[in-house]
Amino acid sequence: MALTTEEVRHIARLARLALTDDEVERYRGQLSGILDQFEVLNEIDTSDVPPTAQSLDLSNVTRPDALRPSLSTEEVLANAPRAEDGYLRVRAVLE
Amino acid sequence: MPNIDPSTIDLDRTAHEHAAALRAGEYTSVQLTEATLARVKAQDAALNAYVTITDELALEQARAADARLTSGDATLLTGVPVAVKDLLSTKGVRTTASSRMLEDFVPVVDCTVVQRLNASGAVTIGKANLDEFAMGSSTEHSYFGPTHNPWDLERVPGGSSGGSAATVAARGVPLSLGTDTGGSIRQPAALCGILGLKPTYGRVSRWGVVAFASSLDQVGPFGRDAEDLADLIQAIAGDDPMDSTTSDLPVPDFKEGFDRGFDGLRVGVPAEFMEGGDEGVRDAVEAAIAAMEANGATIVRDITLPTAKAALPVYYIIAPSEASANLARYDGVKYGHAVTNGRSAEDEMSRSRGEGFGPEVKRRIMLGTYALSAGYFDAYYLKAQKVRTLIRRDLDTAFERCDVIASPTSPNVAFRLNEKLDDPYAMYLNDLYTIPVNIAGNPGISIPCGFSEGLPVGLQLVAPHFEESTLLAAAHAYEGITDWHRQAPPSLG
Numbered sequence: 001m002a003l004t005t006e007e008v009r010h011i012a013r014l015a016r017l018a019l020t021d022d023e024v025e026r027y028r029g030q031l032s033g034i035l036d037q038f039e040v041l042n043e044i045d046t047s048d049v050p051p052t053a054q055s056l057d058l059s060n061v062t063r064p065d066a067l068r069p070s071l072s073t074e075e076v077l078a079n080a081p082r083a084e085d086g087y088l089r090v091r092a093v094l095e
Numbered sequence: 096m097p098n099i100d101p102s103t104i105d106l107d108r109t110a111h112e113h114a115a116a117l118r119a120g121e122y123t124s125v126q127l128t129e130a131t132l133a134r135v136k137a138q139d140a141a142l143n144a145y146v147t148i149t150d151e152l153a154l155e156q157a158r159a160a161d162a163r164l165t166s167g168d169a170t171l172l173t174g175v176p177v178a179v180k181d182l183l184s185t186k187g188v189r190t191t192a193s194s195r196m197l198e199d200f201v202p203v204v205d206c207t208v209v210q211r212l213n214a215s216g217a218v219t220i221g222k223a224n225l226d227e228f229a230m231g232s233s234t235e236h237s238y239f240g241p242t243h244n245p246w247d248l249e250r251v252p253g254g255s256s257g258g259s260a261a262t263v264a265a266r267g268v269p270l271s272l273g274t275d276t277g278g279s280i281r282q283p284a285a286l287c288g289i290l291g292l293k294p295t296y297g298r299v300s301r302w303g304v305v306a307f308a309s310s311l312d313q314v315g316p317f318g319r320d321a322e323d324l325a326d327l328i329q330a331i332a333g334d335d336p337m338d339s340t341t342s343d344l345p346v347p348d349f350k351e352g353f354d355r356g357f358d359g360l361r362v363g364v365p366a367e368f369m370e371g372g373d374e375g376v377r378d379a380v381e382a383a384i385a386a387m388e389a390n391g392a393t394i395v396r397d398i399t400l401p402t403a404k405a406a407l408p409v410y411y412i413i414a415p416s417e418a419s420a421n422l423a424r425y426d427g428v429k430y431g432h433a434v435t436n437g438r439s440a441e442d443e444m445s446r447s448r449g450e451g452f453g454p455e456v457k458r459r460i461m462l463g464t465y466a467l468s469a470g471y472f473d474a475y476y477l478k479a480q481k482v483r484t485l486i487r488r489d490l491d492t493a494f495e496r497c498d499v500i501a502s503p504t505s506p507n508v509a510f511r512l513n514e515k516l517d518d519p520y521a522m523y524l525n526d527l528y529t530i531p532v533n534i535a536g537n538p539g540i541s542i543p544c545g546f547s548e549g550l551p552v553g554l555q556l557v558a559p560h561f562e563e564s565t566l567l568a569a570a571h572a573y574e575g576i577t578d579w580h581r582q583a584p585p586s587l588g
Contacts (some may be wrong), residue, residue, distance in 0.1 A: 008461070017448050029249050046484075078201070
């Protein structure tokens with residue numbers, strides 16, 4: 001399945017990845033090749049097969065709804081590229 | 096303190112041999128740690144197995160270990176040097192995932208596994224190199240440069256836990272921790288000629304481990320014999336309230352089967368796993384199977400895994416899909432590489448990610464984003480999850496007639512640096528025999544079983560869920576009849 005340049009740019013936009021033109025072209029070829037390898041799945045009948053999300057069949061694991069210690073503001077912000085007055089600083093999303 | 100020169104300590108010993116020597120007072124943990132640090136640093140010019148070597152922390156832990164050894168409150172790991180894959184969060188020690196994205200990231204917590212390792216009294220020597228975010232099979236996809244294979248420095252150690260494997264193979268440290276999402280412990284163990292164990296999904300906590308594919312990732316040990324693997328997994332396994340996917344099943348004594356030998360062990364050999372790959376690898380694995388049979392194992396040849404051929408595409412849909420969601424957290428806001436002079440919030444986020452991630456990580460994020468995107472979800476992700484059910488059923492059916500499944504760990508021996516770097520799918524084929532095990536959640540082990548072209552070959556054994564002790568018992572029995580696990584690569588000093 002051959003992806004177009006526009007499709008690759010669309011996927012990059014969804015993934016919030018700034019790519020160079022060279023990267024777009026390289027990934028277009030490589031991703032198309034990888035998608036071709038996925039064709040083998042269409043030969044397998046899965047009409048009555050439920051999906052597996054994880055292999056242990058666990059469901060609805062709960063814990064007591066109790067208070068417990070959490071990270072301090074200083075710890076949370078310790079690795080933040082931009083922090084101010086105990087907050088993370090970001091660019092305005094709405095201009 | 097014993098009056099000895101640390102440089103005379105035999106660093107080729109296993110962890111349990113060091114543990115015995117520490118108890119006997121032959122040398123102290125501080126002396127062992129000094130000797131280990133000196134060797135690891137001398138080797139690293141050639142290997143590049145470490146992103147960070149933690150001298151001060153190691154010596155501090157060694158002093159504490161010596162106090163515990165003196166007071167009689169020591170565990171089997173107290174005072175023993177260990178390396179930790181740089182994907183496991185370590186409080187106060189930078190944790191990079193071998194990515195530019197996390198080049199300067201210093202966690203404020205230890206992951207659960209490291210908390211338990213520290214509680215055991217083990218001495219952490221450093222953070223081992225890996226393929227960026229554990230995505231790769233060669234450790235070439237590291238922002239900090241590739242790790243080299245101690246058997247041939249022109250070749251890769253496998254991956255993604257290549258640093259953890261290379262430093263154990265080179266006798267730098269006796270034990271290390273890696274993670275395995277599609278083969279990232281077993282394949283580098285095979286290519287470096289040591290043992291590596293991927294535990295059952297849910298056996299070991301993932302909390303605080305940098306996430307790649309959350310339904311597949313597991314932390315596990317590398318070592319040079321089954322006893323060492325058992326002692327390390329014993330220290331880290333078990334339920335964790337911080338990871339709701341850990342199992343609350345009781346943790347067994349992982350050495351409980353060590354006196355069992357091969358008598359009565361049924362070893363399944365599926366034809367699908369003995370086709371293709373290098374002839375020399377197949378020959379070594381067949382010889383290992385014959386040796387097990389000669390020593391009491393029953394070989395079951397007519398089991399079949401018909402959907403195994405679909406495991407690779409299933410994996411390369413599920414793992415990148417989960418990765419694309421997990422890696423969305425790297426946004427240049429909370430932590431990690433950040434561009435702060437962009438035109439807009441979106442521009443800054445996209446450029447932070449474009450600069451911070453390397454080529455393989457971007458490739459997988461793109462693949463996963465595509466597989467999950469509107470209009471393609473049913474055809475790729477949902478289809479892959481359904482085939483995942485069939486792969487698991489195949490393994491469950493096979494285990495009705497055998498106790499372990501044997502195969503090569505990797506279809507080939509260690510390949511040359513750069514050989515597969517430009518062909519992603521050729522690189523992915525390295526994990527043909529290991530990936531189905533992650534898809535189904537089973538435990539798997541790689542055991543040294545010979546050489547091909549002068550390079551180590553690994554035998555993979557796979558067991559039903561939570562049967563790690565069966566794998567370790569079989570590995571221990573195999574070590575009793577061969578000495579492949581004792582073969583050492585050329586000395587690096």
